[in-house]
Amino acid sequence: xxxxxxxxxxxxxxxxxxxxxxxxxxxxxxxxxxxxxxxxxxxxxxxxxxxxxxxxxxxxxxxxxxxxxxxxxxxxxxxxxxxxxxxxxxxxxxxxxxxxxxxxxxxxxxxxxxxxxxxxxxxxxxxxxxxxxxxxxxxxxxxxxxxxxxxxxxxxxxxxxxxxxxxxxxxxxxxxxxxxxxxxxxxxxxxxxxxxxxxxxxxxxxxxxxxxxxxxxxxxxxxxxxxxxxxxxxxxxxxxxxxxxxxxxxxxxxxxxxxxxxxxxxxxxxxxxxxxxxxxxxxxx
Amino acid sequence: xxxxxxxxxxxxxxxxxxxxxxxxxxxxxxxxxxxxxxxxxxxxxxxxxxxxxxxxxxxxxxxxxxxxxxxxxxxxxxxxxxxxxxxxxxxxxxxxxxxxxxxxxxxxxxxxxxxxxxxxxxxxxxxxxxxxxxxxxxxxxxxxxxxxxxxxxxxxxxxxxxxxxxxxxxxxxxxxxxxxxxxxxxxxxxxxxxxxxxxxxxxxxxxxxxxxxxxxxxxxxxxxxxxxxxxxxxxxxxxxxxxxxx
Amino acid sequence: xxxxxxxxxxxxxxxxxxxxxxxxxxxxxxxxxxxxxxxxxxxxxxxxxxxxxxxxxxxxxxxxxxxxxxxxxxxxxxxxxxxxxxxxxxxxxxxxxxxxxxxxxxxxxxxxxxxxxxxxxxxxxxxxxxxxxxxxxxxxxxxxxxxxxxxxxxxxxxxxxxxxxxxxxxxxxxxxxxxxxxxxxxxxxxxxxxxxxxxxxxxxxxxxxxxxxxxxxxxxxxxxxxxxxxxxxxxxxxxxxxxxxxxxxxxxxxxxxxxxxxxxxxxxxxxxxxxxxxxxxxxxxxxxx
Numbered sequence: 001x002x003x004x005x006x007x008x009x010x011x012x013x014x015x016x017x018x019x020x021x022x023x024x025x026x027x028x029x030x031x032x033x034x035x036x037x038x039x040x041x042x043x044x045x046x047x048x049x050x051x052x053x054x055x056x057x058x059x060x061x062x063x064x065x066x067x068x069x070x071x072x073x074x075x076x077x078x079x080x081x082x083x084x085x086x087x088x089x090x091x092x093x094x095x096x097x098x099x100x101x102x103x104x105x106x107x108x109x110x111x112x113x114x115x116x117x118x119x120x121x122x123x124x125x126x127x128x129x130x131x132x133x134x135x136x137x138x139x140x141x142x143x144x145x146x147x148x149x150x151x152x153x154x155x156x157x158x159x160x161x162x163x164x165x166x167x168x169x170x171x172x173x174x175x176x177x178x179x180x181x182x183x184x185x186x187x188x189x190x191x192x193x194x195x196x197x198x199x200x201x202x203x204x205x206x207x208x209x210x211x212x213x214x215x216x217x218x219x220x221x222x223x224x225x226x227x228x229x230x231x232x233x234x235x236x237x238x239x240x241x242x243x244x245x246x247x248x249x250x251x252x253x254x255x256x257x258x259x260x261x262x263x264x265x266x267x268x269x270x271x272x273x274x275x276x277x278x279x280x281x282x283x284x285x
Numbered sequence: 286x287x288x289x290x291x292x293x294x295x296x297x298x299x300x301x302x303x304x305x306x307x308x309x310x311x312x313x314x315x316x317x318x319x320x321x322x323x324x325x326x327x328x329x330x331x332x333x334x335x336x337x338x339x340x341x342x343x344x345x346x347x348x349x350x351x352x353x354x355x356x357x358x359x360x361x362x363x364x365x366x367x368x369x370x371x372x373x374x375x376x377x378x379x380x381x382x383x384x385x386x387x388x389x390x391x392x393x394x395x396x397x398x399x400x401x402x403x404x405x406x407x408x409x410x411x412x413x414x415x416x417x418x419x420x421x422x423x424x425x426x427x428x429x430x431x432x433x434x435x436x437x438x439x440x441x442x443x444x445x446x447x448x449x450x451x452x453x454x455x456x457x458x459x460x461x462x463x464x465x466x467x468x469x470x471x472x473x474x475x476x477x478x479x480x481x482x483x484x485x486x487x488x489x490x491x492x493x494x495x496x497x498x499x500x501x502x503x504x505x506x507x508x509x510x511x512x513x514x515x516x517x518x519x520x521x522x523x524x525x526x527x528x529x530x531x
Numbered sequence: 532x533x534x535x536x537x538x539x540x541x542x543x544x545x546x547x548x549x550x551x552x553x554x555x556x557x558x559x560x561x562x563x564x565x566x567x568x569x570x571x572x573x574x575x576x577x578x579x580x581x582x583x584x585x586x587x588x589x590x591x592x593x594x595x596x597x598x599x600x601x602x603x604x605x606x607x608x609x610x611x612x613x614x615x616x617x618x619x620x621x622x623x624x625x626x627x628x629x630x631x632x633x634x635x636x637x638x639x640x641x642x643x644x645x646x647x648x649x650x651x652x653x654x655x656x657x658x659x660x661x662x663x664x665x666x667x668x669x670x671x672x673x674x675x676x677x678x679x680x681x682x683x684x685x686x687x688x689x690x691x692x693x694x695x696x697x698x699x700x701x702x703x704x705x706x707x708x709x710x711x712x713x714x715x716x717x718x719x720x721x722x723x724x725x726x727x728x729x730x731x732x733x734x735x736x737x738x739x740x741x742x743x744x745x746x747x748x749x750x751x752x753x754x755x756x757x758x759x760x761x762x763x764x765x766x767x768x769x770x771x772x773x774x775x776x777x778x779x780x781x782x783x784x785x786x787x788x789x790x791x792x793x794x795x796x797x798x799x800x801x802x803x804x805x806x807x808x809x810x811x812x813x814x815x816x817x818x819x820x
Contacts, residue, residue, distance in 0.1 A: 129775040222780060227767060233767060233787055319620075362615075
């Protein structure tokens with residue numbers, strides 16, 4: 001990634017004031033006494049989702065997603081020629097670049113991709129590759145650029161959904177759309193689609209964890225799986241089941257978004273009408 | 286010289302050796318199966334591992350192909366935990382690159398390079414624990430690995446170091462002796478023909494003493510040679526007995 | 532990964548073998564290859580181990596150094612992982628060849644060792660907010676014969692069992708300044724409690740079934756695998772899917788059940804080995820055998 005050399009850099013070592021907050025975290029606090037979560041949702045509720053395809057005019061395909069405050073934008077370039085000649089391959093290559101915007105998280109991110117971002121890039125690559133007909137474009141690659149603008153939990157799942165919408169928008173042939181879902185597991189609860197506090201709060205304690213799953217709904221296959229934290233085998237199996245259900249609930253929303261974008265692309269006369277309709281009622285989950 | 290007395294009045298060194306004594310050498314050939322040749326050597330506390338791949342087709346940049354001889358490719362690395370203080374990287378720093386170059390030159394002089402035109406031999410050496418004499422341990426390990434790979438050489442390449450302390454030349458100096466700042470001679474020798482293939486002097490040494498120290502280093506190389514020959518003979522003997530059994 | 536080129540025929544042979552629960556080297560699908568482990572092989576480390584899993588060889592050195600605690604956890608020490616893909620293992624790793632893989636694997640380790648009950652991280656703290664022990668765990672891959680992550684995690688656990696951290700005392704002078712004194716008594720060290728350190732179990736999907744401890748050839752036939760980190764009581768402390776193909780939920784279920792079973796066995800096996808060699812300081816290293 002290019003680094004802006006003209007930028008006036010801040011002091012070399014700084015600390016976020018958040019480090020000095022009194023530690024008021026507690027696992028029980030994630031869920032209220034009446035069984036609702038801090039933001040009023042039930043355990044199994046997904047936050048409202050807004051999706052739009054075709055937001056970056058320069059790219060072949062692009063998409064933007066909002067899951068409450070989590071905002072991700074993704075642009076797809078290609079299929080285009082592989083730049084390095086040596087990398088000859090009979091199948092196409094997916095190249096994914098994933099970055100949290102520096103201001104997207106409570107703690108500032110660095111300009112250079114850190115290890116977590118590189119890992120997420122790899123996971124997204126592997127989540128998408130079973131869905132894409134890679135054999136259709138040998139010797140070429142598809143670049144997927146993902147930028148998380150604001151991270152309010154489930155950023156990985158949002159990125160997977162967003163990039164799969166962007167791929168369809170770029171008209172890359174696919175077997176299926178990849179949906180994704182994150183589940184936060186506490187000793188007593190399983191919280192679907194966690195917010196940032198839910199995702200990070202006391203995650204390193206025993207019997208706590210987060211599971212993120214990428215899923216291909218129409219062929220019923222899991223394309224990616226990431227678990228963090230300390231969980232028993234049974235809990236994980238249970239979580240996978242709930243995640244699958246979550247993924248299936250998100251699937252129609254993606255469908256709807258793609259349908260709308262295709263419609264507006266190929267029937268430009270109706271575009272204006274569609275647009276006004278869209279502004280009035282964004283798809284809610 | 287600083288507080289440490291490298292040579293006691295009775296003529297013993299810090300680790301109890303006499304001036305002309307080498308550290309204990311132990312080695313093993315053929316430690317890995319996947320490489321074409323491999324060897325492991327311990328010289329006192331210095332531990333080195335060498336693997337040889339090749340001769341094979343030139344990989345990477347095709348402009349490196351040499352039409353009349355083999356391309357020798359060396360990589361020298363030191364494990365991050367090999368030194369007293371942790372190193373932040375194992376390879377690619379200036380010292381490693383210099384060492385790499387020295388190793389390359391050394392083995393270009395010893396391997397019958399004209400036998401494999403347009404090909405490449407990879408020699409990878411890694412220091413697992415460093416206690417002085419890294420170069421010589423690497424050369425000795427690499428020699429064994431090349432022999433294990435069955436690549437023809439003019440002769441063994443044996444390397445050793447020598448230092449000079451209170452008018453006495455000392456053989457095979459350790460890290461402690463190295464770091465005191467006295468002169469250090471590094472010699473790589475083809476023992477049969479008495480040809481020097483690599484020679485280095487660090488820090489100042491008076492010309493009058495030069496011969497004495499060089500003789501000590503060369504004697505060190507020959508002692509190393511005696512050990513290596515024995516190891517190779519044992520190894521080949523074992524292989525032969527295995528083959529005759531099957 | 533060191534390259535192995537297999538023809539379609541060879542791949543079919545391996546896949547059919549796995550289907551019959553009999554692999555090329557005579558193992559069943561849930562068997563590991565023979566494990567040799569040795570501790571205390573590098574004397575200038577705080578703890579070290581060498582592990583051989585048939586053709587895969589790994590050397591781990593741990594150095595305990597003093598550093599500043601991280602701002603988010605001022606009262607604990609921490610671990611730093613580094614995986615070195617030495618060119619010795621394969622010419623592909625020369626120069627920067629192994630960097631991507633190495634980064635990927637170090638991340639995996641770092642992530643799994645985040646859970647705060649794995650080690651007693653608080654005992655690694657010397658002065659809260661100012662000084663703590665940093666354990667640099669350096670993993671060197673010497674020979675590459677498949678199933679690297681599992682081998683590395685076994686070696687890391689062995690090296691942690693071998694690690695000795697010097698005892699330190701904090702001296703406070705009258706002006707409130709603090710001074711650290713390291714014990715010079717050779718027996719003045721403490722060891723780490725390793726009963727909760729997890730091991731990786733990699734399950735590779737081959738054809739219709741899955742195997743543990745895949746060889747290089749089997750890895751070439753495998754399109755998707757699941758890396759699960761299991762602790763000695765069979766709980767999972769992390770999991771990620773690798774590879775470019777997808778898995779059905781049923782097979783994931785089976786794989787996880789296998790991971791739990793195999794993981795517990797693996798821990799038991801390693802613990803018995805470690806009870807013999809764990810505290811040794813005079814490993815013979817490569818000269819054995």
